[in-house]
Amino acid sequence: MTPRSPRITALTAAAALLGGGLLAAGPSAHAADGAPAGASAKAQDTPAITPTPRSVNNRTDRVTITPTVTLVAGGTADGPALDVVEAALREAGARHVVRAERPAPGRLTVYAGDPAALAAQKLEGPSALPAEGYVLGIGAGRIVLAGKDTTGTYYAAQTLRQVLPHRARPGGKVAGLAVRDWPGTALRGVIEGFYGTPWSHEARLDQLDYYGEHKMNIYVYSPKDDDYLRAKWREPYPAGQLAQIEDLTDRAAQRHVEFTYALSPGLSVCYSSEDDVKALVDKFQTMWDIGVRTFAVPLDDISYTDWNCDADQEKWGTGGGAAGAAQAHLLNRVNQEFIATHAGAQPLQMVPTEYYNVSSSAYKTALSEQLDPHVLVEWTGVGVVAPTMTVAQADAAREVFGHPILTWDNYPVNDYATDRLLLGPFNGREKGLPGRLAGITANPMIQPFASKLSLYTVADYAWNDAAYDPRESWGKGLKEYAGGDARTEKALRAFADVNYSSALNTDKAPELSAEFARYWKSGDAGRLTSVLTSLGAAPARLRADLPDRGFIEDSGPWLDATASWATAARTALGMVEAARAGKGAQAWELRQKLPAQIERAASFTYTGLDGREVPVLVGDGQLDGFVEAATAEYDRLLGVSGRPTASTSLGTYQNNTAARMLDGDDSTYFWSDGAPAAGDQLTVDLGESRSIGDITLVMAKPGSTDDYLHAGVLEYSDDGQSWQKLADFSEKPEVTATPPAGTEARYVRARATAGQTSWVVVREFQVTTTDGAVTGNPPAATGSTLRAAADGDPATVYRAARATEDGESLQVDLVAARTVGSVTVLRPAASGAAADIQLREADGTWHTVGALRGAYTRVDTEGRTADAVRLAWRAGSAAPQVAEVVVGK
Template structure:
């Protein structure tokens, strides 16, 4: 017995020794590898080091002097969401921290330099750049160091994503944007966003490291038809509040006016009217401005004075006249604010890069500081390449700011659609030929976010951009990380995958995932044996269940209720189409077993399909009202074709038995 006890004691001693050693051994050495996190937009550089770090329930936050209070507040929110209960404060790093210390500040701070040195990291030196370092040794240090205030704010967005993991991987991220301007232009026709929509949108833009929002709704009368008139006090106040929200989110709020339909280019009074408009916006905190000259008739003058000043109307004369007006506005902006951002304009010839008299006039006469927007090779281009952008640079005499008309749904070909495919077919490397990229979103703000997430990620790091993975990330963000809601959203997105152009050919196909699944069913029914047919029908039933249940999951599972509200008719129609597909699957199952019930299932499916196809858009929400499209050309075609895929039983046998196929289930 004594010798046996000795063996037990030795085992216990070995276990204790092993447990003690585990404290000192990095996690990856114990079979827990340090995995590379996915961050969106993709960082410029990410290097894993050694070990992982748990934040725990108590941390010390060291904020360098001069750090933006809003940025500090965002860090505290991230820590609280990660389960930290106590956030203490300190001014400097101790020699041997007793718990996790988080250092936050700009490059010129001594405590930031000290923290970077201990992390063996260097600061990213680009505009809007940052370095984020996690050291797992000892109690742990997390450094968020910004090249500037914007960069530090972006670092917090990366930290927000990292802190969702159970532990932080030890790493060094050095990151900065590829394009100086990234964001959205609310430039669509139809019902403008509400101020609440815009506020939510600005909060969202911050999470994807976008830095620009252009206020340019076509149906704001005080920005277009009545542009010379002052805004009502209440509207001006609301715009001021919006500008404050943008500043908190480190987003440049750009105000756009569209005087083209009525402006007299040579009249000093109209130049003064533009200056008054911008002065009023400057007084409420707006510092960036834009003049839109798109969608106007430039082969005729709005006033006789312009004919005298510029000669007969025409494309070249229009370019000269517009340049004169814009140069005067740019000079006024610079005189009133030496640090003002350059004026942005969208020309009348805003698409293609063909050499024309109009473009030549702008190239020759327009102040080189003024930024020109360009929509690509067409109003809605199917793709944009580096040579396309180079051609635009040559045509306009400067690198352009891309106005990408995706996912906007204000033209006839988009009637009944939400455009929710991944942002794709823009060539990596475009950052070398563009000053930036702005997405023109849909009338529906929240459903626009998947596409806008892609635009922002492409603008941040176009060479590392992955459309599909970024698309999945956008679904997870809308779902608040819930896997079931994420899957439901991706199912919904697939039914809204078609991206039209102004022509007859779309640049993204409709419902590619669902089409692949339904094609597989068709093939199995046509070529498979009995077991293959049954598996295909079972798979179809499962897919139909996913479609039918997705709307309720989305309504309950998305973290922003505005998504479900703005997508309501699409979710309603999707649910009916899902039920129609469930009945179709039941009909195929009945037909495969030889049951005359198949006909009833198919009839009920057709009834539901008609009901689904009759659901229309929310009146007035988009420029063109019409019937909702759900995986059109794919789902409706399958429901229609299904009764012809298996010959159903036509009668009950004389003895009342249901005839069955000899190779089917009994």
């Protein structure tokens, strides 16, 4: 086991906060070369350092990596720091690194943990810096790493690792540099606190390595699906699992990370029980014996209105205040009987049952007044997943809880959105926030390796929020993770972009969406083709060259989906370009490829903890949105209204989008993420003004029978501005209405006329169109209709139930006689039925203007006047299929 290194403790942070001081306030000392603390002099040759240092200054001198380097250890240099320095020197070309007590002539000397060695470089030492601060000096013929403490020297070693060159032989010149640096808050790290498949032991060890490299100093072990933390909290761990926790504790110490063991007894604890207090203390003692020094008691996601034993109600009564008093009693007992009796134990941490707001309550008042003041309270912000977090909110949390605040920041956690990877940066956190906190812990994704991209930015912000820029930090993290290879970095950036959006990053695929917008504005298909080609190739590039292979395993289904969606988007782009160029047959051929490509892109899944297959999403709203927009553009160029679309003023719960109202599948549905207010609406857009018939609105579903618009009105409009009432409805989950004959509209909507408390489910919102009646034979097969042959949507297909017979035809009425410039017939590629294309003229006679030829037939009709078009089948032909008959003007 590795001895624990001295560090700034949460207790010190608590004392500073309780005393009104800000731990992250900059030291009064000046930075190197006279620059004020916090200043950063950047030049082109300044190496990239992460997290972003407080002060970096270039020097005019330099040092040379000699074949043998002497490494002199001072008082704040421990074994892990020296190991990092030695490995970095060997990577820089040194053949031998000799650890000695004094320098040797003719060799480069590296002083680790010896502030006095800074005098030769005329640099001020770290004495005025906060805990874990450090000074790194390169120049005057030496390299000096001087930490405020052992962790500070370890962090100086991590910085040195980043600035030294990678060379196969000695002789490399290292530019002179002065770095003066310190953290923005005392505790910075990760809490494995999600629901779902816990991380593997190997992944946790890898994470601890990553935290050390990025100057994060806390890891909280709190996976919700470790039974021995929750359901079986009283029971001892099996020997194998306990040995793994000991491994993690040792690795954490080697990386200057505090391993925090978080036991969650709230599902069954009896707060007044002496046996339960003893069970909790005994469990902590087992962890202490294997090296754990930091402990937490999360009491989140439990009921505090239902006691687990009658004795608690007898002792404290009922209500939030009683629950707060009971929890404070238990935690104080643990604090007194365990933390206080174990020298070297860090301050106890706890997660309150009300962890997600700053409003005053009886529960919070009880905790504030009765809980030991040294206990750290974990808080998620205003909301379980807080889109923003401000200094004022942190101050309010500190005030209402009466204790130092350690944030449990629910980013990039995805247990509530298991179909997504959240690869965007840490965002929406105000500058100055870390200094008001005891620390910041981020709850990561179920996918440990994929979490690193976001955790890189968390580490950057927590260390130096004043210099933090989310997009810049994100780009730096991508570059580092790609291992310095430009092509891999480009591929990783494209993949991360289509997995960017979250509650903290509302822009979906921001870089790709900008390219789509540029295309629709400029028509530059070449540029967009290049972008989509690169996106489609990115998964293969990452699988071949990304250094961290765990990321590939984590991201496999999303990589597959990305490649497939890029293919579909390129097909959609080619379809539009072909249609614009007048290449109708080519455009229709591409249009027919899209359904299968979209189905494949949406087909990728992974297996969750419960064995359920979870479909994955990438670039949703952008990749699929571009395909939809391209399809609509194709339809416009073709001269048809296209598939109806749905929209709503309500938010969407999970993936139950408005489009599901129109998919013809009663088992799928739109589901709002909140209750509607008066004026909220659900709207169907037919694409152009159409003659409308029966309207059917089917709401609610099994298990959610109250989720429907309880009071509303059906309305229609031609322009989306002026609306006509069709029918009122009240307390009816299924609504039907028939407009007056001849009614034309482009839009039909259901509008709430009163607020309600229940959400809204819509299984189907059907608007029948009656213009252009289709009649004839052969009859349609089951699941198809004659109407599909001329419904304005090429995606629907009339499929005949049998082969054609003599004299049969398919007729499309035009409502009234008009000039016909052309007739285009679209058929599935495999359809081979033969027919003549005919127009019915004013005297009622039929005139043949052409014949069907292949999947795409366009006939110029020379401006004839007609009131109907028909396909006169030739007897004995195969069962016909028609996607759309388009009558051009």
